[in-house]
Amino acid sequence: MAGEGAESPHQQQSDGLHVVIAGAGMGGLTCAIACRQANPPLAVTILESAPEIMPIGAGIHLPPNATRVMSHLGLLDRLKEAGGYSLQNFVLRRWANGDVIVAKPIGDRVKKEYGEEWLTIHRGDYQMVLLKEARRSGARVVLDSQVIGIEACPNESSGQQTVLLKNGQRIGADVVIGADGRSMPPVETGDLAYRGTFTREQLQSFKNARIDKLIEESNISVWLGPGAHAVFYPLRNKTEFNLVLLCADDLPEGVRTSNGSLEEMAANFEGWDPVLSMIISCLKTALKWKLLHFKELDKWTKGPVALLGDASHPTLPYQGQGAAMAVEDGAILALLLAGLQKGGLTSTSEDKHAQLTSTFQLYEKLRKKRTETNVAGAVRTRQFYHLHDGEEQVDRDRELSELPSSKWQSGCKWNWGDAPYQKSLLGFDVLDDAENRFQEFFNESKRTTNGAAL
Ligand SMILES: Cc1cc2nc3c(=O)[nH]c(=O)nc-3n(C[C@H](O)[C@H](O)[C@H](O)COP(=O)(O)OP(=O)(O)OC[C@H]3O[C@@H](n4cnc5c(N)ncnc54)[C@H](O)[C@@H]3O)c2cc1C
Structure with missing residues (x-):
């Protein structure tokens, strides 16, 4: 299905926002599925550089x-x-x-x-489940389509973007999401x-x-x-x-x-x-x-373009959280875009650009602290995992061996055993939080602009 129909993504899609996602990894596919499951659904095209998605990995x-x-x-x-x-x-x-x-x-x-x-x-089985669901839900997955750049339309405030592919094709988009796992120098x-x-x-x-x-x-x-x-x-x-x-x-x-x-x-x-x-x-x-x-990037978003997953916060895999953070990012981006679409995008392109820009700023606000905490946590786990034999290692092993007696409910010097840290990482409902924060943002924007920007 290489490059199938890439030149006319709008033909089979709805009248709503057209979201173009670069990269069919965990984060990109999750974002696509969540966009399509929204009510009303967003139009989605995923551009993937690989000619075929194989069930590879470990x-x-x-x-x-x-x-x-x-x-x-x-x-x-x-x-x-x-x-x-x-x-x-x-x-x-x-x-x-x-x-x-x-x-x-x-x-x-x-x-x-x-x-x-x-x-x-x-990993291959996980990706296949997501890919199948993305297609079933109506996202267009276009393989053999390496994204090489994004061009803002001459009238930049219109917000309309053109995604450039290596094969020479150009795809129009309202929103571009970089989910290619490698957008920044890590x-x-x-x-x-x-x-x-x-x-x-x-x-x-x-x-x-x-x-x-x-x-x-x-x-x-x-x-x-x-x-x-x-x-x-x-x-x-x-x-x-x-x-x-x-x-x-x-x-x-x-x-x-x-x-x-x-x-x-x-x-x-x-x-x-x-x-x-x-x-x-x-x-x-x-x-x-x-x-x-990840070395802290100033911005993950520029106008209606946003990064997610490893493209914005690659991490050591020592907390088993890289893909987890990518799917959180993808689902939250979809939730915000769907909220915006449902809340009534304005018809003028300038206002639409402003709405998308401020929505992506909210995305960055929602995600940055959490993903930075995860990246830093994985670095600390490295230090704790890799101790050389000696006094510190003996202390580590003693403190860890005492954890079962607290029934895993106490604080610990090491993230791995620290109950409050684990609770905030594993137990926090980011979607519920994003929903609430979007409502506040939406209501506030309506109040301050009297409906002009939202
Ligand atoms: C050893 C190891 C173990 C790990 N274990 C875990 C774990 O247990 N749990 C966990 O949550 N995470 C784990 N991770 C991390 C996890 O694999 C990544 O964080 C996760 O896959 C990131 O998802 P993503 O969607 O951002 O990017 P990716 O899954 O890397 O997907 C990016 C996609 O973009 C495509 N692409 C690249 N460039 C372009 C382009 N120019 N145009 C179009 N498409 C492009 C790629 O082909 C790919 O399909 C581990 C990582 C490693 C290295």
Whole structure:
């Protein structure tokens, strides 16, 4: 379906705002679905550079703040049918021997505490559920369409934008959303990831009692070591398993991915728990991913153009929140645009431009603090995960091991165990908050402008 019909996006769409989204990742697809589910729906075109969306990737978590968005879109059951399921415990282990430092219950407790489940799924399966729903809901997904720029119309205050594609096509839009995962120059974090999945049979072939136990448990296991850590958990009803190895980045500056060697990958974890070394030996490729994070950008929005997800706040994946923040962004942008459309956009293009600009300023206000807190939190998690053996590590392990006695309700020096921090990250209903803040903004704008700008 490469480039199918890209020249005439309005033909099959409604009379409302035309939203053009660059990038069919988690954030872009969520935004498209939420725009289409609005009443009345917004017209949506998604432009994706890949010629085909393949079910590639490894495991990904949907923490409760992400499942809350998926529940809101009515997609939770579909994600479960696609293999998403609830893990029981989040286990931190000693790097050298795999001994358990602490096991945090996440199954039923998370649902009770934060109102939503914590699911784990294959990234490809997650993206396929979103893609299917985006298409079903009436969004136009145009593949093989790399966005190379945006041009404001000569009369910039009209707000009308033209999206430029590498293949020479030009797409008109009222609103452009950059969900391409890479709109800004990010900061290198000093870490890289190797990630891969393998089958149950591969693991069973070791005939090792500890590996068999890991296979049967429904847990996330994280081995914490000096300057590195490893994450392991089951996928697809325990028929597959996911391994992520995080260690020092040795890629040249600016290189985002590269093939490494299996020997070099294993050498980074030499002397670690023998069980982990066996699991590492299952990996057949050693693709390195440079991990990036976000240096505060002054603005994510310019007129009727906004960024979401990794394009605006790339993060170390150490809180499992990158995609979760992207889907929160997407759903909130859709909520605000739908509110604006429903509230009655003015017919003059100048006023429309002003309305869209102030709505996107509200979006930025709603999202910036939360995503910055997440990016900073992931950096602190890195420090806590990667402590070298010594006094601080002994203190960390002692404080963590005492957490179960407080029933996970107390403060902790480390985000991972800090109840108020976890509550604000996982339990806060961003959609409800955005709805309220939009109503206040809308009412205030109406009052101060007497309806002229809104
Ligand atoms: C090792 C690792 C583990 C992770 N684990 C988790 C986890 O457990 N939980 C979690 O929530 N997050 C996790 N993340 C983070 C998560 O994968 C990202 O944060 C998330 O995918 C960002 O979503 P997005 O929609 O912003 O961008 P993406 O999902 O990257 O999508 C961007 C899309 O834009 C397309 N594109 C790029 N350029 C263009 C262009 N010029 N024109 C058109 N299309 C374009 C791309 O092809 C892609 O389809 C992890 C990341 C890593 C590296």
